[in-house]
Amino acid sequence: MTLALYRIDDRLIHGQVVVGWGQPLDVSFIVLVDDEVSSSDWEQDLYRMGVPPQIEVIFASVEKAAELLPGWESDARVGILLVGDIDTAVALAGRVPQVRRFNVGGVHHRTGRKERLRFVYLTDDEAAKLRQLAARGIEVTAQDVPTARAVPVGEFT
Amino acid sequence: MSELRGVVVSHAAVAQALVAAVTAITGIEGALTPISNEGCGTEALGERLREAVGSGPAVLFVDLPGGSCFTSSARYAKKGGADIAVVTGVNLAMLLDFVFNRDIPPAEAARRAVDAGGKAIRVTSS
Numbered sequence: 001m002t003l004a005l006y007r008i009d010d011r012l013i014h015g016q017v018v019v020g021w022g023q024p025l026d027v028s029f030i031v032l033v034d035d036e037v038s039s040s041d042w043e044q045d046l047y048r049m050g051v052p053p054q055i056e057v058i059f060a061s062v063e064k065a066a067e068l069l070p071g072w073e074s075d076a077r078v079g080i081l082l083v084g085d086i087d088t089a090v091a092l093a094g095r096v097p098q099v100r101r102f103n104v105g106g107v108h109h110r111t112g113r114k115e116r117l118r119f120v121y122l123t124d125d126e127a128a129k130l131r132q133l134a135a136r137g138i139e140v141t142a143q144d145v146p147t148a149r150a151v152p153v154g155e156f157t
Numbered sequence: 158m159s160e161l162r163g164v165v166v167s168h169a170a171v172a173q174a175l176v177a178a179v180t181a182i183t184g185i186e187g188a189l190t191p192i193s194n195e196g197c198g199t200e201a202l203g204e205r206l207r208e209a210v211g212s213g214p215a216v217l218f219v220d221l222p223g224g225s226c227f228t229s230s231a232r233y234a235k236k237g238g239a240d241i242a243v244v245t246g247v248n249l250a251m252l253l254d255f256v257f258n259r260d261i262p263p264a265e266a267a268r269r270a271v272d273a274g275g276k277a278i279r280v281t282s283s
Contacts, residue, residue, distance in 0.1 A: 010198040011225040015168065018223070046231050050223020108198025118196070 002073050003031070005080045008089050009105040012037070012082055013047040013057070016105065020145045021080060022055065028077035029056040033065040033092060034084050062088060066095035073098055086126045093138055101139040103150070104130070116156040119144045127157035161259040161266055163189040164209045165247055166202075166230050167220040170195075179252045188256040189218075194226050202229040206237070213239025214263045216255065216270065218247035242267035250277030 004025045009017065012032055021027070030051065037043045038061045051057050060068060065081075069092075072079055083089050086107070093099040106119050113121035120142050122130070130153050134140045140153035165172040172191035180186050190209040194202055206217070206229060217230045222245035234241040242263035244251070251274030258269060 010200075012228075014224040014228070015221065042235075043232075046228045047223075050221070050227065106198070108196065108201055110198065110200055 002075070003069075003079045003081045005103055006089075006099060006101055007080060007082050007103045007105045008084075008086060008107060009082060010084050010108055011106055012084050013050050015050075016145055017080060017082065018051055018055070024146050025078050025080070027055060027080050029058060029072075029075070029079040031058045031060060031065065031072055031079060031081045033060050033062060033081060033088060035061045035088075038064070062091045062095070065092060069096045069098060086122075086129050090129050090133065093133055093136070099138065101141075102130075102133065104140065104142040104156075105144055117142055117151060120156055122157065130157050160188075161255075161261070161263060162210065162213070162215040163218060163252065163255050163259075164192060164206065164215055165189055165218045165252070166192045166194070166206070166226045167247070168194055168224075168226060171220055175247065175249060175252060178249055179256060182253060183256055185256045188259060189252060194229075197225070199225065199229055199232075202226070203233055206230065206233045210237065210239055210241065213237075213241055215239060215241050216263050216266050217241060217243045218252065218255075218270070219243060219245045220247055221245060244270045244274075246274065248274045248277060250274050 005021055038059045044059050048057050089102050104120055107121055109121045112123045115121050130140050134153045141150035142156050143150040165175050172193055176189045176191040192205045192209055219227045219230050230243050234243050240263050244267045251270040254273035255270050
């Protein structure tokens, strides 16, 4: 199989990812790409606690993920790749041409951000970065859970 | 020792419902504060925790042993500067016990809550 979902979600590993997407996709591994978490054993333990033991959790910096992503894409199992913000998504897509899609699953309110969807708040700069990803041929949609409609980037940026 | 505050942290409206049930059963108000993760990123949930916990001490009762409620609570307990314990798998039985036993340190209250909550989980067959 492959990485079935590339997701931008500031909560990283949480219920919607593990249960909401993980169950229907029958996920066997989750890749969490985050420079800070990848350098903290304590943070990694926290995120592992939310994942059933049969699902492997892999932590990687952007640099390491760029190196290992082709291997995850050709893995026989189904996986999910998570990043916590749009800058990390842009950095990863800039390094690895195999990144062809991003699901915006949760980017929440913060000073300077405006509500675009119930679960997506973006600054103008973040919205522009998502449009730039789409202009490079990467499919960008917003969808919190599998049963919801995938909203095309043009409708929320 | 100042009396312990309890903060119930959950998905959707579980926390509000549990706190309302404790008040309905015991008549005790103000011992527990409900927090929902609805519409919250990590930062916003951390801010809700800070407002609820204040200067502590406190026990955070979280719904699941993983996920955004748990990671935010555990992170706050470690870095928030107050004396805080975190218990996962919150249920009504542990909260009922907690509101009557708040003159002990957070770690002891957390162990007591796990004991009370666990004892309430049983299989009853006819």
